[in-house]
Amino acid sequence: MNDIEILEISPHDTVWATFLEKTPHLLFHTPQWCDALSQGFGGPSYCLLFRQGETVVAGVAGTVVATLGFRVFMANFPYGGILYAPGAAPVDSEILAQLLSQWSKSRKIMSIRLVQPPGTAAPTGGAFKAIPMTSQVVDISQIHDSESLLKSYKKSHRRNVRRALRNNISVLETSHAEHISAFYGLYVESMKRNNAPIKYTLDMIQSIVSSLTSTKSGALIIAKHEDKIIGGIIIADSDVSSHYLFSGINSHGIKYCASEVLLQYAITRAVYQRKQHFDLLPSGNAADSLRQFKAKWGAMEVPAPVADLEIKPLESAMFNGLKRMASTSLGRTMLRTLRGSKS
Structure with a gap:
């Protein structure tokens, strides 16, 4: 060669x-x-x-x-x-x-x-x-609807997700500039709370969300409680997989389990789009608590x-x-x- x-x-x-x-x-x-x-x-x-x-x-x-x-x-x-x-x-x-x-x-x-x-x-x-x-990937190839997704979880996690879904949190896919700015504030707050470096700028997040939404290849998903934004995630869609790119949550969102609501929405979205995998991405040097959170959704570690x-x-x-x-x-x-x- x-x-x-x-x-x-x-x-x-x-x-x-x-x-x-x-x-x-x-x-x-x-x-x-x-x-x-x-x-x-x-x-x-x-x-x-x-x-x-x-x-x-x-x-x-x-x-x-x-x-x-x-x-x-x-x-x-x-x-x-x-x-x-x-x-x-x-x-x-x-x-x-x-x-x-x-x-x-x-x-x-x-x-x-x-x-x-x-x-x-x-x-x-x-x-x-x-x-x-390694990345942490959920196999959803045999999941066909939201109920079968819930049934795929362990009993304790299924109970926690259902409890979170009763917290009167509304979920919205959006590309509005004010929502992107609000999400970035949540991302920065999360990084500071976890004592982690803020690697990405607002310009970066705006560019990615604009690209994903204009090409219908992903979404910014935000969670609201009492009309206040308390959490958000950014999802990108490949042909057979959806990828969890960024997240942000404030103390109010932690109290009302916004992360569970958002991730359940995102995985369900991937199921109805007939994706085979939901990719939670590598955790890098993150705390074990993040790896454990991902594992609750049935994620398996795959070499990346x-x-x-x-x-x-x-x-x-x-x-x-x-x-x-x-x-x-x-x-x-x-x-x-x-x-x-x-x-």
């Missing part, structure tokens, strides 16, 4: 569209998602094709994320990784690393992160650094491996040091100050 070449194209190139038509993929590989990330992150999106002669054997969609001058090619958020054409053999990791490194240098990119969808394999060996990761490729090791070391600092209380305060009004 040493005759493979790499070709950079726009996400809107017809060649990329043809590749996706022939290759099973997620929403996160599509041009509209790349556009949403470009607008939200403020960096360009690229699609990379790997060709052997005239045959496309693999492709990558990703977005450049620049933080304090450090440029990372994220392929993609939340998933992307390497897509292989049907019947194509995986590209040798050393060859893949060489091609990606050459391309990255031309775009002044410090490192590449390949985030594989659940159940797929990441490149290993050579210059790639493997990072084990990550592979990092450092193009500029010194810059990568500096960047990783800054990320570690950002996980501290002082670092989060500094990051919010740098972001200014965007956080």
Whole structure:
């Protein structure tokens, strides 16, 4: 396979569209998602094709994320990784690393992160650094309605969900600007309460919600109690899966179990859309309580491996040091100050 070449194209190139038509993929590989990330992150999106002669054997969609001058090619958020054409053999990791490194240098990119969808394999060996990761996925392929969904839960969780549904919480799918701003406030409040970094800006959330709602490929779902917004989640829809992207809740929402109401609504929505899976996404370094909350819904852990490729090791070391600092209380305060009004 040493005759493979790499070709950079726009996400809107017809060649990329043809590749996706022939290759099973997620929403996160599509041009509209790349556009949403470009607008939200403020960096360009690229699609990379790997060709052997005239045959496309693999492709990558990703977005450049620049933080304090450090440029990372994220392929993609939340998933992307390497897509292989049907019947194509995986590209040798050393060859893949060489091609990606050459391309990255031309775009002044410090490192590449390949985030594989659940159940797929990441490149290993050579210059790639493997990072084990799992997503938590609910199998809803045999669930046909809301009642059978409830019956699929353990007795204690089923009782808690039904109790939450009696709390007079109204649920609404929305794309109104004031609702997006309110949701972002809940997201920030949740991150601060959990002592977690605020990774995403209001611009990012606005861009994603706008893309999802305009293409009918997802939704912002909010919960209200006594006409006050107390919680919200953002859901993205691929062909066979729905993905839980973001959430936010305030103390009032915690009291009235808004998270249970919202997630029950979202999974039921996926059931009626005839999805096969509801993907709760990796929990990362989150507390065990979050993993336990996801497990209550019948979620199983599925490998979703990550592979990092450092193009500029010194810059990568500096960047990783800054990320570690950002996980501290002082670092989060500094990051919010740098972001200014965007956080």
